[in-house]
Amino acid sequence: MERREVEYFLAVAEHGSFTGAAKALRIAQPSLSAAIGQFENRLGGKLFHRLPHGVRLTPAGEALLEPGRQVMRDLTTAQDSVHQVLGLTSGRLDIVAQTTLAVDPLAGLIGEFLRHHPKVDVRVLDQELGKTVTGSVRAGECELGMVDSGTDPEGMDGIRLRGREIYAVLPPGEHNAKRIGLSELAALDFVTTPEGTATRGVIEDVVAARDLRPRVSVETAHQAMVVPLVLAGAGVTLLPASMAAGAAREGATVLPLRPKVVRAGRLFWRPGPLSPAASRFIDFAMNSAKPASRRSR
Template sequence: MELRHLQHFVAVAEDQHFTRAAERLLVSQSGLSASIRALERELRAPLFVRTTRRVTLTEAGRALLAEAERILAQVKAAHEAVAAVQGVVRGTLSVGTEQCIAGVHVAGLLAAFRRRHPDVEIRLRQTGSGALGEEVAAGRLDLAFAYRTQADTDQLRCVPLATEPMYVLCHPDHRLTRAAAALVPEDLAGEVFVDFHPDWGPRRATDAAFVEAGVRRTVALEVNDVHSLLDLVGENLGVAVVPRHFRHKREALTALPLKDTGEAAYETVALLPAPDATSPAARALMALLEAGEA
């Protein structure tokens, strides 16, 4: 089994399209198809269901994908480990992050990394914390900055970044602005809520806080970016419960602390593989973070 066959297979699985995968890999479509057929012959199983518009994985293909990603990640780590012994950090640094993560200025950190390691190609992916954890564990990301979703495992470890209390954002004309300096979840019963999709860290922290308090809430306005959330609250269409640092993003809004949420809090972490699987580039990035570069 050749590594290029596995690389070709993973590319087709990710793009679900032979033409797009061939363009990304800079190979001919016929050569890519021949590579996949050779792999299927060797494994004696079809890996894809092919249609005129897309390709999807068979059961055998799904089983191979996880192993292929693991093998390719180990090969990449081996190359980078040898380079690190020679005093060189090179290759690719794949980073994942949520929006507006607390405890790290991602853009500044990546800029500092690039100044020190210009030969490393930086790739960035933004999505929810659950997906980020899965991608780090699968080797598709070197590390990610996310909301703490689980304890350390054999495949994933958490390095604490920051812990923040939650605040309620509302329009200055909203009834809650006449309340005391702090609110409790019971004060928000019956409110219209603006919030992020369920995989985002602030949403998970808010859901946990209301479950802890035994207060039911319904998210009527669901968004996937910070500006849309602030705009909706700014138009008095609902209230939002967000981490403390969000209160500075729109000074015209009223921000009130949310108390009595038990142990529920917004805690951010850096998600990394096990130490022996962490790439030299990821270690270099974490060293910059720990040194206060961002």
């Protein structure tokens, strides 16, 4: 099969219609339909069910989806590798991350990476559920993934990210102490995201240290809604230092935990060749995870 055929197939699958795919590819819709038809004839079966409003993948199309994505990624990796050998600065980096990790440390890592490689295009997908992040990397939609986990997802290679201290975020003026103990914290009502998310995982693990389950007053799928709910008095939450600092600037009471709680996520990828951009980004992440005294040597 040819690269163009796979590219066309993936575009139709992504957009759910020939019209949307043709617009994204900037080709005429009849030309795209004809190319897909010829591709199906060569394969010996239909890849799409043609519906009154769009298309749906057939079982054959479903079977081609993940290998097709990997073929396109392998071709891009090969092209980027040639560019690197020739001294060209280019490439694309696709990363999927849970929200809290996207804020810290991913944002800082990308900034540092782009200062050294300004012509690399970076795309970040926000998948709050850890299993969704893993699925995106496993399916070839993204080359790298970040999850709040102590181990690499099954079948993946990865590295440990630098630790992030976790802080309690409470409504304004609710607590006068300089720290808050885990037993006292466990007795409060929490504002959190759904099960399987990074924020929820931190809360459950911290409260579990006192053999309890968190009392959830508000559960929201919108991470950006958590701090406003805390500010409105709906409950408390736990956030890494950078996000907690932002909450403090908005008026929330932010306290370190006693004892200190530090979380370290994972940067992971599928085994096998990586694009030059991904390999270099992993180097940046590994260097960032080292203690400051070692990085300065």
